[in-house]
Amino acid sequence: MNLAYMKHFLALGPQVEYGPDVHEHIGQVAKSMGCHKALIVTDPNLMKAGIVDKIARPLKAEGIDVEIFAEVNTEPTDLYIHNGVDFLKQTGADLLVGLGGGSAMDCAKCIGVMSENQGHIRDYEGSDSNFPNDKKVPLITLPTTSGSGAEIAGWAVITDTSRSYKMSLGSPYLEPDYALVDPVLTIDLPRQQTAYSGFDALSQAMEGMLSRRRTPVSLALGMYAVRIISENLPKAVKYGWDVEARSNMSIGSLMAGIVINTSGCIAVHSLAETMGGIYHAPHGLMVGLILPHILKFLLPGDQELLAQFAKALGANTTGCSVYEAAHLSVSRVNQLLAELEFPTLTEIGLKEQDIANISQLALGNACTADNPCDMTGEDFEAVLGNMLTDTRSST
Numbered sequence: 001m002n003l004a005y006m007k008h009f010l011a012l013g014p015q016v017e018y019g020p021d022v023h024e025h026i027g028q029v030a031k032s033m034g035c036h037k038a039l040i041v042t043d044p045n046l047m048k049a050g051i052v053d054k055i056a057r058p059l060k061a062e063g064i065d066v067e068i069f070a071e072v073n074t075e076p077t078d079l080y081i082h083n084g085v086d087f088l089k090q091t092g093a094d095l096l097v098g099l100g101g102g103s104a105m106d107c108a109k110c111i112g113v114m115s116e117n118q119g120h121i122r123d124y125e126g127s128d129s130n131f132p133n134d135k136k137v138p139l140i141t142l143p144t145t146s147g148s149g150a151e152i153a154g155w156a157v158i159t160d161t162s163r164s165y166k167m168s169l170g171s172p173y174l175e176p177d178y179a180l181v182d183p184v185l186t187i188d189l190p191r192q193q194t195a196y197s198g199f200d201a202l203s204q205a206m207e208g209m210l211s212r213r214r215t216p217v218s219l220a221l222g223m224y225a226v227r228i229i230s231e232n233l234p235k236a237v238k239y240g241w242d243v244e245a246r247s248n249m250s251i252g253s254l255m256a257g258i259v260i261n262t263s264g265c266i267a268v269h270s271l272a273e274t275m276g277g278i279y280h281a282p283h284g285l286m287v288g289l290i291l292p293h294i295l296k297f298l299l300p301g302d303q304e305l306l307a308q309f310a311k312a313l314g315a316n317t318t319g320c321s322v323y324e325a326a327h328l329s330v331s332r333v334n335q336l337l338a339e340l341e342f343p344t345l346t347e348i349g350l351k352e353q354d355i356a357n358i359s360q361l362a363l364g365n366a367c368t369a370d371n372p373c374d375m376t377g378e379d380f381e382a383v384l385g386n387m388l389t390d391t392r393s394s395t
């Protein structure tokens with residue numbers, strides 16, 4: 001594909017401040033937006049850990065009142081969104097602050113748009129969510145994980161509890177207005193969550209580069225993100241207090257977020273969102289386990305790009321043909337999964353009798369349309385069949 005002759009759409013995201021301690025600027029940012037009362041949407045564990053206080057303090061110092069909605073203790077559901085909208089209206093807050101991982105930030109995005117739109121959040125499912133009202137409550141995001149890219153992306157993944165299904169929603173109205181990306185806020189993230197969210201970022205960078213909507217910008221940022229994440233993720237997992245590793249993960253994750261904001265994800269996310277809803281497993285865990293299987297499926301395609309992935313992932317490709325190097329991308333991802341002690345898909349609960357249902361649901365997922373090659377239900381069934389015998393083999 002010669003990208004030079006194509007037209008490109010770039011969604012580079014909101015204004016971003018990045019670096020240690022930038023969270024302290026939140027009061028000034030809120031004031032410059034003309035806001036008076038902030039509703040912090042967060043996870044109860046961040047309340048207990050004192051992180052919510054760290055954000056409330058600089059808001060209050062600038063005369064901004066603070067309310068807290070600390071209900072997001074699992075991946076977000078439609079119930080959190082509608083309870084959050086009711087709470088926002090009760091408090092009269094004129095600013096939302098999404099503080100946490102992708103769950104809290106996605107929840108805050110949807111509360112902001114649903115407070116100005118009628119109906120149920122499921123009415124807006126899809127990659128081009130059609131919110132009729134162009135008003136929304138302004139949103140500042142502060143990620144406490146390095147993974148989802150939710151701090152900048154105009155996307156949200158919300159579980160529809162009536163179907164046990166993770167829906168994707170995409171709209172410019174879901175895009176935050178300002179992101180404060182502060183690696184200091186990620187220091188206390190436990191090992192397992194660091195590993196899972198980091199794999200989400202790694203996969204998102206690769207998926208955006210493989211997507212049909214890839215651009216020269218997503219290719220450049222994505223390759224840098226793959227390199228910096230694969231170098232730093234094991235260090236951030238083993239030595240959580242390593243500020244340099246945490247900073248590199250924050251910037252890698254931010255770049256991966258820009259990549260998917262502009263180019264989308266592919267079949268890895270179609271399956272991860274579907275299977276995460278069925279097996280109630282964390283998003284990043286599912287993404288990590290599925291990634292090598294989709295890379296393997298794509299091996300007959302753009303081998304040059306897969307060979308570049310292998311190199312960026314730290315594989316020694318000296319003396320390898322493009323074909324051999326492309327195969328090393330799969331084995332390198334499997335090595336990283338083993339190093340970070342990911343379980344296998346059968347341990348998560350994948351069963352042969354679930355395959356037909358998962359395939360049909362994944363086929364209808366918004367990310368499937370951006371896969372570099374068309375995927376049929378039979379293709380998904382074949383990939384899922386391979387997962388049943390997953391031994392993390394190299395090819």
Ligand SMILES: [Fe+2]
Binds near residue numbers: 148200204269283287
């Ligand atoms: Fe993701």
